Amino acid sequence: MTTTTSEDSGKVAAKAELRWTALVVGIVLLLIGMMVYMGLHWATMPPARIETIDPATLHLAGEFVENNLGSAVEPDGSVTVRLVGNQYSFTPQCIVVPADTPIKFRATSADVVHGFNIAQTNINMMLVPGYIATFKAKFNKPAELVMPCHEFCGVGHATMWAHVKVIEKAEFFKQASNVQRLSCVK
């Protein structure tokens, strides 16, 4: 009698454990599925390729020389924003981008690791010296946003931030028709 009851209670416990395991596996699969969905649907994923650059010669030649920084209109109507982070500022200090337009950020660091984060958006990446960080984004409506460095980069870290001005698409392309690279640095 006792042996039978022990076996029964053991079965009940094993069944409960199995059900719980199935539930937890289900939740883990749901979260992995959501990660895959977000990666594919929202393109929130690390860059597919690694581009390297020499941080010692950033300012001398290549795409991150000073007069090439800022927003550039591409032939397909999208906009590429190039910027550099260095202790303790971003260059350009004020970025201007159009609303409702595909935008590609290309950024790197001239010295130490910096954080690149535009407040109130999911745009968030690391600027690592020697590597070009890329991020595709789209702003829905005009706004004035701040862009603080979110990776401690030294004693001046707290003062390191830039502005992002999202303006109407038509206004942006009107301004862009006059200049090669656009920014709102006064």
Added chain:
Amino acid sequence: MISEPVSGAMHSADDQDQVDAIVSRGPGGALALAGTAVTLVVLMWVAFYVLVFLPRN
């Protein structure tokens, strides 16, 4: 507070039957506690996804 019996009485057949009877009813309390905790965590994840991630585009 419930204290375990210190004598060897725990190993008696009656006690074993009692334990088996309790275990055979299933771990309802443990499932309720763990279920509530896991539900809260999953709901927080969903809330962040819907209320923070999606509005940030």
